[in-house]
Amino acid sequence: MANVPEDLHYSKDHEWVRVDGDEAIIGITDYAQNSLGDVVYVELPKAADEFSASESFGSVESVKAVSEIFTPVSGVVSRINESLADEPEKVNSDPYGEGWMVRLRMSNAGEVDSLLTAAEYEDFTKAESE
Amino acid sequence: MVDFGGWDMPVQYPAGTIEEHLRTRTHAGLFDVSHMGEIDVRGSDAIPFVNRLTSNDVTKLVDGQAQYSALTTTSGTVIDDLLVHRLSGDHLLLVVNAGTTDKDWEWIKSHHNGESVELRNASAEYCQLALQGPDAETILQPLTELPLSEIKYYHFHHGTVDGVSGIVSRTGYTGEDGFEVYAPADRAEQLWNKMLDAGNMGAPTGVLPCGLAARNTLRLEAGMALYGHEIDENTTLLEANLGWICKLDKGDFVGREALAQQKAAGIKRRLVGFEVTERGIARDDQDVLVNDEKVGKVTSGSPAPFLKKNIGMAYVPVEHASVGQEIKIDVRGKLVGAQIVKTPFYKRNK
Numbered sequence: 278m279a280n281v282p283e284d285l286h287y288s289k290d291h292e293w294v295r296v297d298g299d300e301a302i303i304g305i306t307d308y309a310q311n312s313l314g315d316v317v318y319v320e321l322p323k324a325a326d327e328f329s330a331s332e333s334f335g336s337v338e339s340v341k342a343v344s345e346i347f348t349p350v351s352g353v354v355s356r357i358n359e360s361l362a363d364e365p366e367k368v369n370s371d372p373y374g375e376g377w378m379v380r381l382r383m384s385n386a387g388e389v390d391s392l393l394t395a396a397e398y399e400d401f402t403k404a405e406s407e
Numbered sequence: 408m409v410d411f412g413g414w415d416m417p418v419q420y421p422a423g424t425i426e427e428h429l430r431t432r433t434h435a436g437l438f439d440v441s442h443m444g445e446i447d448v449r450g451s452d453a454i455p456f457v458n459r460l461t462s463n464d465v466t467k468l469v470d471g472q473a474q475y476s477a478l479t480t481t482s483g484t485v486i487d488d489l490l491v492h493r494l495s496g497d498h499l500l501l502v503v504n505a506g507t508t509d510k511d512w513e514w515i516k517s518h519h520n521g522e523s524v525e526l527r528n529a530s531a532e533y534c535q536l537a538l539q540g541p542d543a544e545t546i547l548q549p550l551t552e553l554p555l556s557e558i559k560y561y562h563f564h565h566g567t568v569d570g571v572s573g574i575v576s577r578t579g580y581t582g583e584d585g586f587e588v589y590a591p592a593d594r595a596e597q598l599w600n601k602m603l604d605a606g607n608m609g610a611p612t613g614v615l616p617c618g619l620a621a622r623n624t625l626r627l628e629a630g631m632a633l634y635g636h637e638i639d640e641n642t643t644l645l646e647a648n649l650g651w652i653c654k655l656d657k658g659d660f661v662g663r664e665a666l667a668q669q670k671a672a673g674i675k676r677r678l679v680g681f682e683v684t685e686r687g688i689a690r691d692d693q694d695v696l697v698n699d700e701k702v703g704k705v706t707s708g709s710p711a712p713f714l715k716k717n718i719g720m721a722y723v724p725v726e727h728a729s730v731g732q733e734i735k736i737d738v739r740g741k742l743v744g745a746q747i748v749k750t751p752f753y754k755r756n757k
Contacts, residue, residue: 314418314419314423314424314620315423315424315425315426317425317688317710318686318687318688318710336739338688338710339424340424340425340428340620340624340709340710340712341418341419341424341620341623341709343688343690343739362686
């Protein structure tokens, strides 16, 4: 069973958002990393890049496939997880911790409310894998 | 699970593609390749019949020997690549790709022209398990009375594995030593479990069950063609570097004339291997550029787990096909540098 922490917000594209003041920390979910398999490459945006909600901000590649990653909320990149360049496997081993991808300064914090709760996301993945 | 030529196939087992790939290189991996098709050709004309449809020279085989070959169109392009096993002077077993089995079967039947042969699509009768890696012989030996060390590369013996009668062939698609076991389909589960047990599955150096993704990365590192990627009905054997299975002097076969003409005239494009030299992973079907000009396409591109590089194969015009040639790959709109290198990318120490 995939791990779905209670305190995070989720998108239907399998990203998670952790709200930290006016910033959002974004990564991909345990369910997503497990479906992708061994992550070998993560392409991230640059600091100061600006994105609207649902826009693609990078990609994550496993041996077999490439998946785009979409930001669930709008904002400006304040930091990226540079360690993923050399250790992309952190996305597999610790998707909600060391495998985080991007920190955004949110331009519309209200967008978080339209994301899925942990319980809703869990139901969503169950329905998707059926 | 994914649909693969009508078969539900696992892409990877719980260990994951990288671990499966590495374990096969260092110890052993077990692949259920029962999806492969088997076509049985029996009769006094079996050898001349198959020799007329395939590009390699079937008459060179001895009993118990296998040969890599291709079914070719009249233009010298590829209907399928296959293994031809000589069971006896009047009995051959063709092992073909899953996705092309029906097409091959129709093609072969339609070319039957009075020869004394009996053809049977025996695909559903066989399971095929491939035990690959340096430990394959040690793992398989206790399960069979066959003297495995005496089976040479691309040779096979009839015998039993765990009491199940079948064929044990020293062949594979990984670039490693190993065996492919053909047995009755209803014994697949028994043999699968037995080989995993015998190979100490679960131990850090034990055998791992491997899925399609590892099968693909292993064959790519070993520089082997995959039907539908490097070879198909639009690529000739010569373009695909498979001149070594084109025996143009063996007598007539389907496609011989076209291949002989192409050989005389010279090919215009060639399959090459490349290594990505910048950050990025090349993938199937991406464009290849030289001096900003689109010159070809990637046929297979992937990370290479053992070599720890990003590699691929592509068709490029012969004038750009030399080892050392710098190329660019269009990776979703970003041009990533790569260099043509010698293939196979990986060669095991013998």
